[in-house]
Amino acid sequence: MAESEISLEAVPAVGDVPADDWDACANPRHACDGNELAGFSSSASLSAAIADSSGISKPYYNPFVSHAFFSALESSASACARTGWGPRHLLAKIDDAVVGIVPCYLKSHSQGEYVFDRGWADAYERAGGRYYPKLQASVPFTPATGPRLLIRDGVDRERITAALAEGLMALCGISKASSAHVTFAREAEWKLLAEHGFLQRTDQQFHWHNHGFSSFDDFLATLNSRHRKAIKRERRDAVAAGVTIHWLTGSDITEEAWDAFFAFYMETGSRKWGRPYLTRAFFSLIGATMARDVVLVMARRNDRWIAGAINFIGSDTLFGRNWGAIEHHPFLHFEVCYYQAIDFAIQHRLKTVEAGAQGEHKIARGYLPQTTYSAHFIADRGLRRAIADYLKRERAYVAEAGRELSEAGPFRKGADEAP
Structure with a gap:
């Protein structure tokens, strides 16, 4: 039997996506099982909930990719077109059901991202190009690693991932954007996006x-x-x-x-x-x-x-x-x-x-x-070649710096390797 077709669309607000659909993609096991912290409103009861020693692992939950967090950013006018963060959330649907989401913004600057590309923009504009607008697949103002390709459970993840990656590149053309940047992604997403032509960048946090x-x-x-x-x-x-x-x-x-x-x-x-x-x-x-x-x-x-x-x-x-x-x-x-x-x-x-x-x-x-990961699609071939060469050297520097800084850590020998 033929597989159902995947359709893609971009919406101008998180409010255009039902919260249940968004959260089923963002934190799927958590959404399915229910937030076990729901109903706990005091610090004492919250502490008891988190500190449960039953041995049963909690479903994965990242608060920053929840519908509530994006809604607070957009409804409060913190992330909106006026501040240079115009929502362009990419949706993948099968039979009108939302099966994948990339939280995405059309940006007119490079502020509030924590993965710095201002040098790329300056070089491209000196050469006569137009770097802005660009697409930013991220959580605004939030340098925390988490899923960026949000995919519902029970679907072909590889197929939806490919559709979302291709959709980001297509959205660049439709939006007349120079590039698409997926920042603070998980390492697995970083590798998958590289297979679709995105450049790989690393940095580090502590x-x-x-x-x-x-x-x-x-x-x-x-x-x-x-x-x-x-x-x-x-x-x-x-x-x-x-x-x-x-x-x-x-x-x-x-x-x-x-x-x-x-x-x-x-x-x-x-x-x-x-x-x-x-x-x-x-x-x-x-x-x-x-x-x-x-x-x-x-x-x-x-x-x-x-x-x-x-x-x-x-x-x-x-x-x-x-x-x-x-x-x-x-x-x-x-x-x-x-x-x-x-x-x-x-x-x-x-x-x-x-x-x-x-x-x-x-x-x-x-x-x-701790290494952090971002992936970058650059539409202009000449700019893409120059950035790819730069990123190769930058990745080597980040890796070596991480090794040296780890050796300078405060732990007694072997202590930081405790199980």
């Missing part, structure tokens, strides 16, 4: 891995003496001025807490980037739809919030995202962003902490180099 630790002190015991003492000192000094640290999740995250966190975000973002990406409405929407997936690590002094970091909870990973402060104390950034994340992961039996982009200073705090 992730912390939980080797079955029962406490933060258990983790510290794997470090050499110098780094162990330094971390203990930093943690003491961070709270020496009467600072207390609080975890807020679920119904604990009030609008007052969001107001405080947004003030931190704006203060730090304005200093670093000039124009922070996320609007205040984004955080309220996240609070309304994804509070059980969020933990705010907040610092308090003299009865007011002074600093905080937002983290998102996956099935086995804590994803650290934005940080900010209105008071600055020695090592408070490290405590709120890195050490508290490790504490949370240990207590809730999460395997990994991804602490965001860049930052070799994380190595001394137990976060080791």
Whole structure:
């Protein structure tokens, strides 16, 4: 019997795709089995849910590819045409049923991506080309690895993957875009896209891995003496001025807490980037739809919030995202962003902490180099050849840098290789 035909279309908003269809592709086993954290609205009950020691593995869940997260970005006007992120989500359908999705945006700049191609754009434009618009298959403002070719269970994945890859290239032509960039993809997707003509790029982040630790002190015991003492000192000094640290999740995250966190975000973002990406409405929407997936690590002094970091909870990973402060104390950034994340992961039996982009200073705090992957379709053959040659050298550099940085890690010999 002949296979049903796959049809492709691009839609201008995540709201044009029913949430159930989107999530069945984004987190298929999780969507089918139901979110086992649903209904848990307090930090205590959330902790109990995540820390279940039944031995039954939880379905894979990545909060950043959920319909709720994209909807918050778009509905809050954080990711929209006005900010240079025009939604062009690519759908694959069989008999009108959505079987595959590539979250995709038509972009007029290269900001908020964390995989830098501004040099490519400058070179192409100096040669008389037009680099923008381009297509960006990613989660806006979110340098976290996750699925980018979202495919429903129960279909021919290889066939749908091929259709989506070809569809991205076709969408370039239809949109008059110079290129399509699939960033922070899984390694398997990176390899599959290469088979369809996408160029391969690597970079690195710094992730912390939980080797079955029962406490933060258990983790510290794997470090050499110098780094162990330094971390203990930093943690003491961070709270020496009467600072207390609080975890807020679920119904604990009030609008007052969001107001405080947004003030931190704006203060730090304005200093670093000039124009922070996320609007205040984004955080309220996240609070309304994804509070059980969020933990705010907040610092308090003299009865007011002074600093905080937002983290998102996956099935086995804590994803650290934005940080900010209105008071600055020695090592408070490290405590709120890195050490508290490790504490949370240990207590809730999460395997990994991804602490965001860049930052070799994380190595001394137990976060080791981790390769990240992106794939790039370049329509112009001449530009494609030049970039391919550059990426070959860049991949070799990233691999060697990762080896050297891993050797400089803080662990006692063999400790970072614990099972």
